[in-house]
Amino acid sequence: MREKEPEVVLKIFNENCVTPYLIWNNKTRNELLEFCDVQLNLLRTGDIADMTYGSDFIYTLHKGELIIGSIFVRVYNSEPTFTLENPSEFVNELLAFLSTNDPASRKNTADDVSKITQCIEALSNVVKHNSGLEHLFKGKFRLLTRYLMCPHYEQSVLAVLTTLMANQDCVADIVGMGIIPALLVVSASAQRDARLIIPMALGCLTMVVTHPQVAKEAIQKGKLKKISRLWKQS
Numbered sequence: 001m002r003e004k005e006p007e008v009v010l011k012i013f014n015e016n017c018v019t020p021y022l023i024w025n026n027k028t029r030n031e032l033l034e035f036c037d038v039q040l041n042l043l044r045t046g047d048i049a050d051m052t053y054g055s056d057f058i059y060t061l062h063k064g065e066l067i068i069g070s071i072f073v074r075v076y077n078s079e080p081t082f083t084l085e086n087p088s089e090f091v092n093e094l095l096a097f098l099s100t101n102d103p104a105s106r107k108n109t110a111d112d113v114s115k116i117t118q119c120i121e122a123l124s125n126v127v128k129h130n131s132g133l134e135h136l137f138k139g140k141f142r143l144l145t146r147y148l149m150c151p152h153y154e155q156s157v158l159a160v161l162t163t164l165m166a167n168q169d170c171v172a173d174i175v176g177m178g179i180i181p182a183l184l185v186v187s188a189s190a191q192r193d194a195r196l197i198i199p200m201a202l203g204c205l206t207m208v209v210t211h212p213q214v215a216k217e218a219i220q221k222g223k224l225k226k227i228s229r230l231w232k233q234s
Contacts, residue, residue, distance in 0.1 A: 020072055027060065028059045073115075087126055117156055124156065134164055135169065141177035154186055158186075171207065183205045186198075
């Protein structure tokens with residue numbers, strides 16, 4: 001919005017709009033006008049106006065939305081091919097959000113689980129539809145492992161891994177990050193949507209073992225036989 005011409009901004013403000021960057025309709029427009037009227041009246045009467053200059057003002061329509069990096073994550077997930085201004089920054093913001101949450105916490109509410117799921121789905125979408133972002137996940141696979149081990153997020157994390165493992169640098173970075181044991185556990189014990197999750201996990205394992213170092217370790221520890229057995233069982 002800051003980079004657009006004033007005429008374009010005014011046109012947007014007088015229309016209804018739903019994009020990953022803006023949710024704007026008659027309700028938000030009226031709320032903004034009411035807020036401005038209140039502040040103007042306070043200034044005219046000499047009373048103390050909002051000293052935060054509107055920075056604490058939140059639209060009712062936006063209160064239930066997960067906003068990360070100035071992007072409405074739910075809307076973005078519904079339009080994953082939307083052209084983002086800075087995909088790299090969005091990935092970093094999403095990873096930062098995950099790093100501040102504990103997937104296994106008993107304090108997580110249904111709303112917390114929903115927002116974390118939205119965040120992971122957004123990671124999958126942004127990597128799938130924007131090339132050259134894989135390097136941003138270097139050193140982050142241990143973080144993804146934590147979420148993979150939580151049944152609520154298995155499918156979402158597997159979708160991210162499926163895209164990333166097409167990149168050999170990512171596969172190399174996975175070594176020693178705990179992903180392989182986690183994938184084996186998920187492949188053998190998934191209960192939620194097992195028919196979908198188990199083939200996804202096995203597909204990820206198959207891509208991982210193509211890396212020479214991983215393949216050597218898998219042979220030495222008998223993991224290839226276990227993967228083969230799991231494929232047959234699935």
